[in-house]
Amino acid sequence: RFICQSTRTEKSKTRNLMDNASNLLTNFLSGGSLGSMPTAEGAVSDLFGRPLFFSLYDWFLEHGSVYKLAFGPKAFVVVSDPIVARHILRENAFSYDKGVLAEILEPIMGKGLIPADVDTWKQRRRVIAPGFHALYLEAMVRVFTDCTERTMLKFEKLLEDAHVQGTIELDLEAEFSSLALDIIGLGVFNYDFGSITKESPVIKAVYGTLFEAEHRSTFYIPYWKFPLASWIVPRQRKFQYDLKVINDCLDRLIKNAKETRQETDVEKLQQRDYLNLKDASLLRFFVDMRGADVDDRQLRDDLMTMLIAGHETTAAVLTWSIFLLAQNPSKMKKAQAEIDAVIAKGRITFDCIKSLEYIRLIVVESLRLYPQPPLLIRRTLKSDKLPGGHMGETDGYQIPKGTDIFISVYNLHRSPYFWDKPDEFEPERFLVPKKSEGIEGWDGFDPSRSPGALYPNEIISDFAFLPFGGGPRKCVGDQFAVMESTIALAMLLQKFDVELKGSPDSVELVTGATIHTKNGLWCKLRKRADVK
Numbered sequence: 003r004f005i006c007q008s009t010r011t012e013k014s015k016t017r018n019l020m021d022n023a024s025n026l027l028t029n030f031l032s033g034g035s036l037g038s039m040p041t042a043e044g045a046v047s048d049l050f051g052r053p054l055f056f057s058l059y060d061w062f063l064e065h066g067s068v069y070k071l072a073f074g075p076k077a078f079v080v081v082s083d084p085i086v087a088r089h090i091l092r093e094n095a096f097s098y099d100k101g102v103l104a105e106i107l108e109p110i111m112g113k114g115l116i117p118a119d120v121d122t123w124k125q126r127r128r129v130i131a132p133g134f135h136a137l138y139l140e141a142m143v144r145v146f147t148d149c150t151e152r153t154m155l156k157f158e159k160l161l162e163d164a165h166v167q168g169t170i171e172l173d174l175e176a177e178f179s180s181l182a183l184d185i186i187g188l189g190v191f192n193y194d195f196g197s198i199t200k201e202s203p204v205i206k207a208v209y210g211t212l213f214e215a216e217h218r219s220t221f222y223i224p225y226w227k228f229p230l231a232s233w234i235v236p237r238q239r240k241f242q243y244d245l246k247v248i249n250d251c252l253d254r255l256i257k258n259a260k261e262t263r264q265e266t267d268v269e270k271l272q273q274r275d276y277l278n279l280k281d282a283s284l285l286r287f288f289v290d291m292r293g294a295d296v297d298d299r300q301l302r303d304d305l306m307t308m309l310i311a312g313h314e315t316t317a318a319v320l321t322w323s324i325f326l327l328a329q330n331p332s333k334m335k336k337a338q339a340e341i342d343a344v345i346a347k348g349r350i351t352f353d354c355i356k357s358l359e360y361i362r363l364i365v366v367e368s369l370r371l372y373p374q375p376p377l378l379i380r381r382t383l384k385s386d387k388l389p390g391g392h393m394g395e396t397d398g399y400q401i402p403k404g405t406d407i408f409i410s411v412y413n414l415h416r417s418p419y420f421w422d423k424p425d426e427f428e429p430e431r432f433l434v435p436k437k438s439e440g441i442e443g444w445d446g447f448d449p450s451r452s453p454g455a456l457y458p459n460e461i462i463s464d465f466a467f468l469p470f471g472g473g474p475r476k477c478v479g480d481q482f483a484v485m486e487s488t489i490a491l492a493m494l495l496q497k498f499d500v501e502l503k504g505s506p507d508s509v510e511l512v513t514g515a516t517i518h519t520k521n522g523l524w525c526k527l528r529k530r531a532d533v534k
């Protein structure tokens with residue numbers, strides 16, 4: 003404690019040196035721990051018996067909003083506090099990188115935005131974020147509606163052929179996964195996977211790669227880094243093969259985009275005549291705006307990152323929205339009433355999305371209960387002082403360089419300190435302000451803080467609600483995702499009533515990068531009888 007105090011008076015380099023020395027000493031004295039932080043001892047069964055985020059929640063209630071999780075020699079700091087999350091994600095964001103997550107994802111995404119180190123990220127974010135401008139999003143509405151229409155036609159055809167008249171049974175999670183893959187392929191690089199109706203080697207390779215990414219994110223020994231593992235271990239050989247199939251496909255698309263670059267398209271881009279572009283994809287934007295000098299390798303990493311980041315997450319939000327609505331028929335009816343009032347039997351347009359407020363709230367409430375991903379991962383690049391927790395139980399903790407951190411979005415989103423009835427599905431909750439109730443340093447929840455926002459976000463909730471993260475590394479695809487999910491959900495509910503096939507308890511959760519079901523979301527679909 004004395005050493006920590008005195009280092010604060012030192013300057014720059016000396017301060018860093020002293021900081022490190024102090025951390026080493028503090029760690030040594032506390033047997034390698036993080037000072038006086040409460041400690042949860044993880045057992046191996048916590049890793050395999052059930053999703054880890056459930057155990058993290060129980061320990062949060064037991065040990066408080068900042069605790070250390072020790073698995074043998076390995077330790078993580080688990081954060082479930084908005085003030086501490088705000089500090090790590092926004093106020094001191096550049097003192098952290100993606101740590102374990104980057105190690106897992108780098109072989110797949112290379113130097114793409116998600117795993118990128120701080121310097122690469124600073125360069126690439128500047129190039130990528132402008133791609134998601136308002137006219138691009140408007141042009142995407144057509145992609146969202148066309149792809150969802152294809153899915154709805156498939157369901158209608160299945161209903162026509164059904165043995166039991168009027169009802170079909172479907173794994174909606176699988177259907178949403180195909181839909182989200184088709185949308186992301188067209189939106190990011192104008193490639194139609196067509197996965198709603200067919201299987202192809204590229205689709206198989208994408209699923210194989212996602213499967214491996216998920217396996218790696220739950221496997222704590224990075225055996226794939228051992229020399230020759232990619233040749234000796236069969237699943238690693240398959241993974242290398244899948245990666246090659248996708249990379250070859252992306253390389254072909256990049257080459258094609260460069261070869262077909264036309265000045266007229268560039269003019270349309272510059273004049274913002276977006277809706278008349280045949281190909282409004284992000285790849286087209288990056289190549290057209292930056293010409294031939296764009297680096298192929300970096301571009302490929304960016305496309306691969308967005309393919310993975312934008313696919314499973316959106317499929318998951320649709321899956322859990324339906325899971326929750328199916329258990330709340332009155333809310334499903336309320337959603338359908340909104341859809342009937344806003345679009346009747348017509349098609350959804352860009353302007354409709356603003357009016358589909360209840361559907362958007364369903365999407366974010368489903369992200370509150372099932373955040374994708376449930377944990378945000380960081381590692382300190384230099385020692386840092388975390389602020390005190392919301393209950394004022396400490397005045398904060400000094401953490402050394404190299405500390406691995408889980409920000410538990412799941413805990414934040416279900417925290418009894420910030421939400422009334424935290425486990426209940428209540429989309430209407432986002433319309434009602436909530437005072438901070440004496441929680442020092444937290445500004446409470448106030449929808450008016452971000453007027454015109456497409457969805458209640460981290461600003462409105464002062465970091466108690468992080469559906470798309472927060473700070474500089476917040477999701478670039480947030481609006482894309484909210485619009486896509488709103489449209490897909492609205493078009494499904496416009497035509498169909500949905501019921502779970504079994505009991506809600508029979509839908510088991512598993513988790514990797516996202517929370518999904520163990521055996522699919524099996525539902526009964528029938529045409530709406532009450533449609534006007």
Ligand code: HEM
Nearest residue numbers: 115116308311312315316319374470471475477478479483
């Ligand atoms: C980052 C969630 C859809 C691209 C993130 C982060 C979250 C998130 C929480 C922050 C990660 C962190 O701080 O460690 C979601 C959810 C989605 C979604 C819940 C769907 C419901 C998309 C889509 C795209 C996308 C559609 C692209 C088309 C990205 C990228 C990053 C990111 C590139 C990294 C940003 C950076 O580090 O600068 N996403 N995302 N996401 N997301 Fe999304």
